[in-house]
Amino acid sequence: MADDQQQPQQMTIELGEKEAEGIYSNLAIISHSPAEFVVDFTRVLPGVPKARVHARVVMTPQHAKLLMHALADNISKYENQFGEIKVDANMPAFPPGVTNVN
Numbered sequence: 432m433a434d435d436q437q438q439p440q441q442m443t444i445e446l447g448e449k450e451a452e453g454i455y456s457n458l459a460i461i462s463h464s465p466a467e468f469v470v471d472f473t474r475v476l477p478g479v480p481k482a483r484v485h486a487r488v489v490m491t492p493q494h495a496k497l498l499m500h501a502l503a504d505n506i507s508k509y510e511n512q513f514g515e516i517k518v519d520a521n522m523p524a525f526p527p528g529v530t531n532v533n
Contacts, residue, residue: 454485468495 456472463469472486490498510516 456485458482460484463492463495467491 454472456474458473458475460471460473461468462471468490470488470490471484472488473482473484475482506516
């Protein structure tokens with residue numbers, strides 16, 4: 432191998448016990464600025480008039496696009512294995528009554 436070509440460096444990713452439990456989210460609110468995308472994960476429950484953000488992920492536009500491609504790839508693999516994910520075309524992007532995010 433030539434000196435100007437480097438082998439990809441190995442990386443170990445640790446998953447803490449708390450993070451391994453995960454958080455349930457049934458609503459993601461996405462906003463952006465010229466420099467970053469912000470994804471707030473929350474859950475909306477029937478009969479509860481208020482929802483709290485449980486996790487916020489901030490990323491560069493480039494990483495947001497890479498995430499979009501990774502999600503599309505994984506959804507395709509999922510559907511190949513388990514069948515098409517049905518989404519009601521009439522389903523609103525936000526649950527009824529969601530008007531303000533603070």
